[in-house]
Amino acid sequence: MVEIAVLLKQVPDTNAKIVVVGGRVDESAVTSWVTSPYDEYALEAALQHTEAAGGSITAITLGPARADKVLKDAAALGVTKLVRIWDDSWQDLDSKQVQSALANAVQAAGAELVYCGKQSADRNQGSTGPGVAELLGAGCVVEVSEFDAAGTTYLRPAASGSEKVTVAAPAVVTFTKTASDLRRPNVRGIMMAKRAQIDVVAGDVGSSTVNFNGHSSPAEKPPGKTYEGSGSVPEVVGLLRDEAKVL
Amino acid sequence: MDITIIAETQGNGLHAVTNQLVGAASSLGASPTVLCGGGVGADEAAGIAGVGKVLSVTGDCFSTFDGGAWAAAFDAAAGSGVIVGAATAQGRDVVARIAARRGIPVVQDVVSMSPGLNMTHPIYSGKAMQEVTVSGDCGVTLRANTFAPAGGGGSAETATVQQSGDVKIAVQEAIAKASERLDxxxxxxxxxxxxxxxxxxxxxxxxxxxxxxxxxxxxxxxxxxxxxxxxxxxxxxxxxxxxxxxxxxxxxxxxxxxxxxxxxxxxxxxxxxxxxxxxxxxxxxxxxxxxxxxxxxxxxxxxxxxx
Missing domain, CATH: 3.40.50.1220 (TPP-binding domain)
Incomplete structure (x- = not known):
């Protein structure tokens, strides 16, 4: 039997265009919010692990009310314990604040294993897994791409290729894309999700020493040149050598 | 500003990004201390221009990668200030954990940095940029190939400190790459x-x-x-x-x-x-x-x- 906490973050669909208006990403322009893709692989791993070893899963998210959707989606796949952490006074939280709120929720859930994505698809930081592990005094295996369903070994990248590792509990495992097909909810799951209860908790995350000054669009490249047909390849190779000096 | 750099290694030496970390620290006016886990690359690090000091952190934990154990060892060896590493899988893990140990924030994958600790990092995989300013100590990882590397010709003093941490991860099997091709x-x-x-x-x-x-x-x-x-x-x-x-x-x-x-x-x-x-x-x-x-x-x- 194993108690797993899965950390799920709601992000704009990765196919969405990101628009900066007045120094901030315009979230109102985002039409589709989804569970961050790597987190979906973490959830799938947790589902397989509890199916093989027994136990239960708590899905935890940190976000405003719209983030209930990631928990409902998890509920539709059979997760019964759902926790959303939020305080309406929060806007930009720093790494320390996010990690402390999540670590507190993991402890309240009584989980000995934490599964999450290697990084979120919005902030791309990759701090949450290792940081939560540190606060829990736990080991952390990062960027896992394969696992055995009984949850005993994890495959991680290594300089020489990859390594199969074990980790002592309590532990945090961060997932990259795995070979698992992500399951889709069935009708019963969707019905269950509608009735699922979400436990909304606030937390004291303390103050921050980070000032989030704002967002900007990336620098646009000057337009390049386009050539017709493979007959232009020698000219392009010449430019790569003489103009770009990359050959 | 005191800056401590966690050297990024490759095989038995330094990864090229380590020179870039020193270059970035120097551009902020710092004379950084470079920590070399397991002593790997310490002699090389001492030869990088602008390095103030090199510490070989030697401990049993450095035989395999365990971010928690490495962070504990580096944390004990490093002074206060800004901890800088490379935005690689291992660098992000270790620097995030050192920051969490110290109760300070971490900013990852930084692509530009100026005095006063104004930093920019991509968000949404580069579809937008986030600008932040940190007051006080923090952890920072820098994206490779975005900062000018420091040159050679340095002769920093080198010392060895014995520090380790609790290893929680055990390697059961090493699997060689399917091909020798570059990643x-x-x-x-x-x-x-x-x-x-x-x-x-x-x-x-x-x-x-x-x-x-x-x-x-x-x-x-x-x-x-x-x-x-x-x-x-x-x-x-x-x-x-x-x-x-x-x-x-x-x-x-x-x-x-x-x-x-x-x-x-x-x-x-x-x-x-x-x-x-x-x-x-x-x-x-x-x-x-x-x-x-x-x-x-x-x-x-x-x-x-x-x-």
């Missing part, structure tokens, strides 16, 4: 294929050219999702790897927004696609409207002439 994350030249390649067997043409140029082969998400022979480790884009090589050649890739997010900061981009309306041409420095079947043999022959 896209480490390559300065990348040739990527998309669905336009028609099938995974046609990637042989890309491998042949990449081998000749000393580059790596990447792929779009569409190719990775469609073909078993193209593993996710090759995927460039928002749900794959973010790369910034000197030269990125996109073959048969239309340029979905999530692919562009992963490669748009490449120094030079060449696109080969038969569709003149393909979005990839909007970010290409040199676009060639042709099928890969026509263009690749000419490209390979022309490059063979000058290499």
């Amino acid at each position: 896209v994350a480490d390559a300065d030249i990348i040739i990527s294929g998309g669905r336009g390649m028609g099938g995974p067997e046609n990637f042989d043409k890309l491998y042949a050219l990449a081998d000749e140029m000393g580059g790596a082969v990447g792929a779009s998400r569409a190719a990775v999702d469609a073909w078993d022979g193209i593993p996710h480790t090759m995927q460039v884009g928002q749900t794959g790897k973010t790369v910034n090589p000197s030269l990125y050649i996109a073959v048969g890739i239309s340029g979905a927004i999530q692919h562009l997010a992963g490669m748009r900061t490449s120094k030079y981009i060449v696109a080969i696609n038969k569709d003149p309306e393909a979005p990839i041409f909007k970010v290409a420095d040199y676009g060639i409207v042709a099928t890969w079947e026509e263009a690749m043999p000419v490209l390979a022959a022309e490059i063979a002439k000058i290499l």
Whole structure:
């Protein structure tokens, strides 16, 4: 039997265009919010692990009310314990604040294993897994791409290729894309999700020493040149050598 | 400002990014202390211009990677101030944990930094940038190939400190790479294929050219999702790897927004696609409207002439 906490973050669909208006990403322009893709692989791993070893899963998210959707989606796949952490006074939280709120929720859930994505698809930081592990005094295996369903070994990248590792509990495992097909909810799951209860908790995350000054669009490249047909390849190779000096 | 750098190593020496970390620290007016886990690369680090001091942190934990144990050892060896590492899988893990141990924030994947600790890092895989200012101590990781490296000729003093941490991870089996080919994350030249390649067997043409140029082969998400022979480790884009090589050649890739997010900061981009309306041409420095079947043999022959 194993108690797993899965950390799920709601992000704009990765196919969405990101628009900066007045120094901030315009979230109102985002039409589709989804569970961050790597987190979906973490959830799938947790589902397989509890199916093989027994136990239960708590899905935890940190976000405003719209983030209930990631928990409902998890509920539709059979997760019964759902926790959303939020305080309406929060806007930009720093790494320390996010990690402390999540670590507190993991402890309240009584989980000995934490599964999450290697990084979120919005902030791309990759701090949450290792940081939560540190606060829990736990080991952390990062960027896992394969696992055995009984949850005993994890495959991680290594300089020489990859390594199969074990980790002592309590532990945090961060997932990259795995070979698992992500399951889709069935009708019963969707019905269950509608009735699922979400436990909304606030937390004291303390103050921050980070000032989030704002967002900007990336620098646009000057337009390049386009050539017709493979007959232009020698000219392009010449430019790569003489103009770009990359050959 | 006191800066401590966690050296990024490769094999028995330093990874090239370590010189860039020192260069970035020097540009802030710091004379950084460089920590070398297990003593790896300590002599090399002492020779980097601008380094104030090198500490070989030797402990049993450094025989295999365990971010928690390494962070404990480095934390004990490092003074207060700003902890700087490389934005690699290991660097992000270790610096995040040192910051969490110290109760200070961490900012990862920084691409520009100025005194007063104003920093910029990409968000949404480069579709936008986040600017932050940190007052006080923090952890920072820097993206490789974005900061000018420090030169050589230094002669910093070197000391050894004995520090270790509790190892929680045990390696059961090391698995060698399926091939000796470069990973896209480490390559300065990348040739990527998309669905336009028609099938995974046609990637042989890309491998042949990449081998000749000393580059790596990447792929779009569409190719990775469609073909078993193209593993996710090759995927460039928002749900794959973010790369910034000197030269990125996109073959048969239309340029979905999530692919562009992963490669748009490449120094030079060449696109080969038969569709003149393909979005990839909007970010290409040199676009060639042709099928890969026509263009690749000419490209390979022309490059063979000058290499």
